[in-house]
Amino acid sequence: MLSFWNSRWATEARLSGLFPRLFRLEVEKDAAIRERVVVTTTSNRLSGNWTRLPSRRTSRELDNLNNLIENYEFTVQGGDTCFWKIAHTGIFTIRSLSLVIDNQLIEEDPRLFETLRNNLVPKKLEIFVWRARQKRLPVMKELDKRGIDLNSVRCPLCDDDLETVDHSLIFCKCAMDVWDRVFDWWGFGSMANFSIDELFRGNGPTSASTLGKKIWQAVEWVCAYLI
Ligand SMILES: [Zn+2]
Structure with a gap:
């Protein structure tokens, strides 16, 4: 079972490292991907379980994570199982994600x-x-x-x-x-x-x-x- 936060599945880095503030708010640190992503044929949605509502600083991470999940190419099989492609060709590339993160850091200082x-x-x-x-x-x-x-x-x-x-x-x-x-x-x-x-x-x-x-x-x- 791949961990949503701690396996390297969506990008080369773990989501826990890319979205540290959100990860701190996660109730179940080792939740599986299928527990955090709702995949349908038209779009994907993040299904978060937070200890408290994300604050303003954290909501930027939330936007980026939602963006990543929404644009990620999952394949739905049997209704509730999702498979993922490590070398996915979705709109959201690793480069675009790192740009978002770099921009966010540069924005900070x-x-x-x-x-x-x-x-x-x-x-x-x-x-x-x-x-x-x-x-x-x-x-x-x-x-x-x-x-x-x-x-x-x-x-x-x-x-x-x-x-x-x-x-x-x-x-x-x-x-x-x-x-x-x-x-x-x-x-x-x-x-x-x-x-x-x-x-x-x-x-x-x-x-x-x-x-x-x-x-x-x-x-x-x-x-x-x-x-
Ligand atoms: Zn001290």
Whole structure:
């Protein structure tokens, strides 16, 4: 039995990974395809079972998923069994789906797609920074979004909040302790609330020289990496 969310059937990626917000709202994470899709000879319809109604942000995912399901070529046999073609030729191609997803991400924050560079640090740090800014680090919340079964998505260090990329690198009290000391060392006073992106841009004080800013950015990147 193919899983609607966790088998690779409609696209090369699992639907749980393509539509993480919806997947979180799914009541039965391992529902079969036939439990989530109603196929008729004229059209297909998604038959969702959500823990609560999708919010505004989630409804964009819902539109995309409906679009995918409606345009997917199923073959109906015996009234209630559906077969699918892995290399389907429906209107909705993988390319069009990835375009939709890319557009959605770009719509959210195009700045995250720029690569930040700093030649004072090794390449692997630049890659780490790129992944962190796009929330592609293996923290509990991200693993959970990608359909990995976990006992808890809370931060294992402080247990105060969900372990997101922002939490583990900035807001966790363990991270805050480190940042307070680093800011103190550079004489910036204590750190104000900021985002991962601001952190990695590492602008520093406006009076600093270009080299000073670059060194400060390198210090921030190394600290974040070590955290
Ligand atoms: Zn924490």
